[in-house]
Amino acid sequence: MDRSIAVWGGAALALVVLMALPLGWLAWLSVSGEHGATLANYREAFGDPALQKALWNTLVLAFWVGLVSVAIGAPLAWLTARTDVPARGLIRGLVLASFVTPPFLGAFAWVMLAGPNAGVLNTLWRSLTSADAPLLNIFTMPGLVFVVSIYTFPYVYIMVANTLALIASDLEEAAAILGAGRLAVARTITLPMVLPALASGFILAVLQALALFGSPAILALPAGFHTITTQIWSLFQFPPKTEQAAAFSFPLLLATALLLQIQKRVLGRRGFAAVGGKGGQRRTIPLGPWRWPALLACLAIMSTAIFLPYGVLAKAAFARAWAQPLTRENFTLGNFTFTFFEYGSTRDAIVNTLELAVLTACIGAAMVALLSYVANRRLVVGHQLVGFLALAPVVVPGVVLAVGLFIAYTRPPFVLYGTLWILFLAYLTKEMPVGYAQADSTFRAIPADLEDAGRVLGAGRLRILREITAPLAKSGIIAAWCFIFIGVIRELSASILLFTPRTKVMSVVIFDLKEEGQFGAISVLGLVMLVLTFGVVAVVQAALGRDVLGARR
Amino acid sequence: MSRRTTGLAVAIVIVLVAALAGGGAAQTAPTASPHLEAAKKEGKVVWYTSLVLPSAEKVAKLFETTYPDIKVEVHRTGSQRILQRVMQELSANIKNVDVIHTSDAGHYVLLKEKKLLAKYTPAGVEKFPAGFKDKDGYYYGLRATVNAIFYNTKAVTAADAPKRWKDLLDPKWKGKMVTAHPGYSGVIATHVLALVHLHGWDYFKALAQNKLMIVQSANDPTTVVSSGERVVAVDGGEYSAYQLKKKGNPIEIVYPKEGVPLVVSPTAITAFAPHPNAARLFTDFIFTRELQQVMADSEGLYTGHPEVTYPADKPKLNDLKLLTVTPEELEKRNDEIKKHFVEFFGA
Numbered sequence: 001m002d003r004s005i006a007v008w009g010g011a012a013l014a015l016v017v018l019m020a021l022p023l024g025w026l027a028w029l030s031v032s033g034e035h036g037a038t039l040a041n042y043r044e045a046f047g048d049p050a051l052q053k054a055l056w057n058t059l060v061l062a063f064w065v066g067l068v069s070v071a072i073g074a075p076l077a078w079l080t081a082r083t084d085v086p087a088r089g090l091i092r093g094l095v096l097a098s099f100v101t102p103p104f105l106g107a108f109a110w111v112m113l114a115g116p117n118a119g120v121l122n123t124l125w126r127s128l129t130s131a132d133a134p135l136l137n138i139f140t141m142p143g144l145v146f147v148v149s150i151y152t153f154p155y156v157y158i159m160v161a162n163t164l165a166l167i168a169s170d171l172e173e174a175a176a177i178l179g180a181g182r183l184a185v186a187r188t189i190t191l192p193m194v195l196p197a198l199a200s201g202f203i204l205a206v207l208q209a210l211a212l213f214g215s216p217a218i219l220a221l222p223a224g225f226h227t228i229t230t231q232i233w234s235l236f237q238f239p240p241k242t243e244q245a246a247a248f249s250f251p252l253l254l255a256t257a258l259l260l261q262i263q264k265r266v267l268g269r270r271g272f273a274a275v276g277g278k279g280g281q282r283r284t285i286p287l288g289p290w291r292w293p294a295l296l297a298c299l300a301i302m303s304t305a306i307f308l309p310y311g312v313l314a315k316a317a318f319a320r321a322w323a324q325p326l327t328r329e330n331f332t333l334g335n336f337t338f339t340f341f342e343y344g345s346t347r348d349a350i351v352n353t354l355e356l357a358v359l360t361a362c363i364g365a366a367m368v369a370l371l372s373y374v375a376n377r378r379l380v381v382g383h384q385l386v387g388f389l390a391l392a393p394v395v396v397p398g399v400v401l402a403v404g405l406f407i408a409y410t411r412p413p414f415v416l417y418g419t420l421w422i423l424f425l426a427y428l429t430k431e432m433p434v435g436y437a438q439a440d441s442t443f444r445a446i447p448a449d450l451e452d453a454g455r456v457l458g459a460g461r462l463r464i465l466r467e468i469t470a471p472l473a474k475s476g477i478i479a480a481w482c483f484i485f486i487g488v489i490r491e492l493s494a495s496i497l498l499f500t501p502r503t504k505v506m507s508v509v510i511f512d513l514k515e516e517g518q519f520g521a522i523s524v525l526g527l528v529m530l531v532l533t534f535g536v537v538a539v540v541q542a543a544l545g546r547d548v549l550g551a552r553r
Numbered sequence: 554m555s556r557r558t559t560g561l562a563v564a565i566v567i568v569l570v571a572a573l574a575g576g577g578a579a580q581t582a583p584t585a586s587p588h589l590e591a592a593k594k595e596g597k598v599v600w601y602t603s604l605v606l607p608s609a610e611k612v613a614k615l616f617e618t619t620y621p622d623i624k625v626e627v628h629r630t631g632s633q634r635i636l637q638r639v640m641q642e643l644s645a646n647i648k649n650v651d652v653i654h655t656s657d658a659g660h661y662v663l664l665k666e667k668k669l670l671a672k673y674t675p676a677g678v679e680k681f682p683a684g685f686k687d688k689d690g691y692y693y694g695l696r697a698t699v700n701a702i703f704y705n706t707k708a709v710t711a712a713d714a715p716k717r718w719k720d721l722l723d724p725k726w727k728g729k730m731v732t733a734h735p736g737y738s739g740v741i742a743t744h745v746l747a748l749v750h751l752h753g754w755d756y757f758k759a760l761a762q763n764k765l766m767i768v769q770s771a772n773d774p775t776t777v778v779s780s781g782e783r784v785v786a787v788d789g790g791e792y793s794a795y796q797l798k799k800k801g802n803p804i805e806i807v808y809p810k811e812g813v814p815l816v817v818s819p820t821a822i823t824a825f826a827p828h829p830n831a832a833r834l835f836t837d838f839i840f841t842r843e844l845q846q847v848m849a850d851s852e853g854l855y856t857g858h859p860e861v862t863y864p865a866d867k868p869k870l871n872d873l874k875l876l877t878v879t880p881e882e883l884e885k886r887n888d889e890i891k892k893h894f895v896e897f898f899g900a
Contacts, residue, residue, distance in 0.1 A: 050896070115780075116728075117784075118782035221767060223899075224900045226899075237633060237891075238636045321802065323781055342610050342614070344610060344627045409645075410645040415645050417647070418647040418649070500642060501650075502649060512630055515769040515773075516606060516769070516770040516772055517768065517770060517773035
């Protein structure tokens, strides 16, 4: 009983600091006026045509990103999970790379690729066709949808690929034996079984697009339109309209909560009975003459997410003028010397980012390990609630969380603004659900009977923990650590409201440089960020013995 | 005891080296300043600046070369972001910044009114022209630039290039122009107000019909034009275009005959400066003739210093018709400027 009190005390405290205080302040400020409670902030926010437009733009963006992500992610998942398309490992690796690429870096790279006039692809197009009009204009809504989608479709991919890998082929074969044609099988058997995965992947993609700040800021603002996130951010310009920002945050919060609820329904209603078993055979579908065209199509899609953007970043890092060919005159190491030796913010930002990433990952991994252990082994009264609370922050988009944290921690009793701690709180809250999901699946996979066996043989709980559970859970917890780490180094949407000049992190520095148009330095820092990310991904793969996306090797 | 002796010896050596070297920015004898000893104890000065990043880092480096014991912490962002930073920090009772330098003179009216500035008159500014001096002695113009029209010489011939502000309203430039943002840049806020005086808000309403690309910093329209992403910039700091041109980028500057908006960027020490002596030393340093000359030579800026000479390929400030706005009006109409701009241009 006393153990329960300790656990619940700790959890309650964490909940108050991480969620209740920021969101409570957010709610309060959104209805506070000079003369007590009022709805004036909501009226002002939602009556403003500019803000209405931002709201509409966000809906358009999120919806299309969901659709395009499904259109890319689902076929890719089917190809790699069910067919004999060549180089499946490579394709999975590339999807993983797209999954961990910071979206704002991708958006920035696409400015250099498909800016309507100087963009590398458009220059090439013009020289090939002597056309006048650009091939692509990235500073448009379709451009934004495209760039966001190529880094969001992995959510759909993961859901669908993992489901396909679990569905046995026997139902499909039974249908085929009963005389159904290939299309009929796909329509009546396969599609209904992956439908929950598709729908939930679609919802995840929509959620990502709703909460994104960097890509709209880089692509939509130059084109003269806002989304909710960029609009909330600009409400903080002097003189700040914090109350309106708070009021404007709520639709985002509600939309997220609602969509997650729908996703849960969709996943819960059906599918798992057929999907759960591991018994059946999964037959590989031969593509025949379509093998190589299919591979080419996959590579073409992945080149838009990986090869082209990474290539143009690398080029810009070594170029004096990014829009010119990389000739001997245009080649320089100056961007590197400037970034590392002359630009004073670089070192601090890298140090801050690493400090925060390591700290958040360590404390976060310890917390999720403890919480998921407690929940899985039912060690306290109300253990079901533990998981719910740990996953709850998933409904809070980064910008909204940041607005809440900013309001809560710029005033007594806790003034954390100006320190790394406010960023730490933001990151810990934001990454908690991802880490918890990973740790939870780890403990679920460790059967309690091993521990019971130890018990029977007379070992105490601590000894069992040390000698049985910990060694088995180790790799899963390391993976949770790495997920949190990667999440922290790419975080922009909360950081952009919470940093001070003392507490800049890499993503914020890159955004600062973007506003000034310092392409060379951004490219250098972007490469550093990618190297860090992939270094950590390598560690996860080694720890798990499988790739991060979820299938065994 | 011995540490102090060493410190003294180092100081003497520095003075000697500086005197012997007899050139460059290090010429100002460090011992000349009454703030030096106290500044050394403070060890650093925190500078929020809107000067373009490479130039700001250069100024910091020159200061650190002259005063090796005192570091300059440079935080560069747009003028409006700096004001936002300062006010946000103060709302959480954070006192971080020593010296504030933005291109929106209106900020200083506001900051002075809120009693956030310290009175300080750097040595030598009494000879500066009136437009560079606050009558109450709180802030002084560190540098100046003008807004002009810029075009890409590979895409536009000199004959075709726009000559006057209203030429930019020609539909032939539709989708081909770029502007920076008054909600980010003080240079642009000043520019917008000056042109509102000249042509009224209708000018911007009409300009927006040409579907401009919108960037943030006043240094960015020029980089966008030199990259060829857009062929004409409708505003921007002329000094960044000058630097780009010097480096061989295909960019040319047009100074419209109706006048060019002059932007004088003030600097001031905060009333709450955590390193007040270092702040004074730094402020004295950036107003020395040597440093002001560096800004004119390599950065392409104008200054208020009467003895500074300018590169031969730059027009004299006196030869240009200058459009000026007062800091007071800029302060008063800041919200109106941002609001109308967003209304016309969309973001």
